[in-house]
Amino acid sequence: MKNNRILVTGAGGFMGSHLVNYIISKNHKKVYGVDDLSGGFRQNVHPKSIFTKLDLRDKKKTSKYISSVKPDIIFHLAADATEGRSQFTPIECTERNYGAYLNLLIPAIKNGLIEIILTSSMSVYGSQRPPFSENMRRDPDDIYGISKAAMERATEILASVHGFQYVIIRPHNVYGPRQNLSDPYRNVVAIFVNCLLNNKNFYIYSDGNQKRAFSYIDDFTPYIYKAAFLKKAEREIFNIGPVEECTINQLAKIVLKNFFPDGRIPNNLLPEYLPARPLEVKNAWCTVDKAQKILGYKTTISIEDGIRKMIEWAKTRGPQKFKYLDSLEIENTKTPKLWKKKLI
Ligand SMILES: NC(=O)c1ccc[n+]([C@@H]2O[C@H](COP(=O)([O-])OP(=O)(O)OC[C@H]3O[C@@H](n4cnc5c(N)ncnc54)[C@H](O)[C@@H]3O)[C@@H](O)[C@H]2O)c1
Structure with missing residues (x-):
C-alpha cells in the first residue's frame, strides 16, 4: 500500500x-499531484510530492500524463468550485468538473486504476429537506450540482462495467488555512475574512438566516484519506461535516468577534445585506451517521476555534485583492450586484 502510486x-x-x-505524513512514497493553478497556488504544493502543472480540460495532455504515471489510486479534488457563479458560467463549470473528470478517469481506467476517491458536494441534494442523508436521491438545483451528480453517476456506471473501486465523499463547507482568499465568487468564510483584512465590510445574501454547516480542514482530511484504504468504504457515499448547523448571520458574528477580539467593531465594517442569489439553496446540512460508523468521523474543532485559527493564518497572509473574471458567460439583470459592481 505504501508503494502505491497515488495521484x-x-x-x-x-x-x-x-x-x-x-498522505506524505503517512509515509507513502509515490505521491503525485496535478493542478493548473487556476484557483490554487504553487506555494501550497508539498516539496516531496511529484507535481505537474496540468489543465485536466486538455484531453491529450491528461491522457499522456496518466499513461506515464499510471496511478493506482486517485483522489480527485480539482474543480471549479464556484457553485453560486455556476448559473452565470455554466460552460466553464461543466468543462472543469464533468469534462475534466472524464478526461482523467478514462485514461486512468485504461492504465490500471485500482480506486478513485471522488470529492463531490452537498449540492447534489439540491433543495430537498435537510438534514441530507446519503440514501436521498440526487436532485441538484444548480449547474455545479448537476456536474457533481453527473460525476458521481458516471463513476458508479463505469466502475460497474470496468471493475475499479471508488468512494464518493460529499463534504460540507470546508474552511481553514490555505483557502483562496482572493476569490469573490465562493468560500463564504474566506470572503468575510478577506473583506475585513481589506478594511471593507462584507455582504450577506438574503436575510442571513440560511443554514449551513462548516468543517475546519483538519476535521476533513483524515477521513477522505481513511476512506481510500478501508474495505468497508468501497463503493460507498459519505457525507462529511459537523452535525451542528449555523446560520450565515451567526457565522458573521463569529468572524467579527474573532477578527476584533477586543469587541470594538468599527461601524463601517458591519455587514450589509443583498438580495438572495438566484437558485441558492436555503438550508443545507447533513447527517454523518454513516461516516461516524464506518470512518470513525468526529468533529473535533468547534466553529469558534476553527474561525480563530483561520483568521490567525489569514492575518499572516495579509489583505488579498479580489480577482474577478473579465466577463461571465451570461451577464444580465440576474447577475448579483456584488459581482457586477465589484463591491468587495
Ligand atoms: N471547500 C469546500 O467547502 C468544498 C465543499 C464541498 C466540495 N468541495 C470540493 O472539494 C474539492 C476541493 O475544493 P477546494 O475548496 O480545495 O477548492 P480549490 O479551488 O482550493 O481547489 C481546487 C483546485 O483545482 C484546480 N483546478 C481547477 N480546474 C482545474 C483543471 N482544469 N485542471 C487542473 N486543476 C484544476 C484549481 O487550480 C484548484 O487549485 C473540489 O472538488 C470542490 O468541488 C469543496
Missing part, C-alpha cells in the same frame, strides 16, 4: 494540498 488532483488547492501533506 491527487487539485494538489495546489486548499483541500488537495492538505491531503497531499497528510
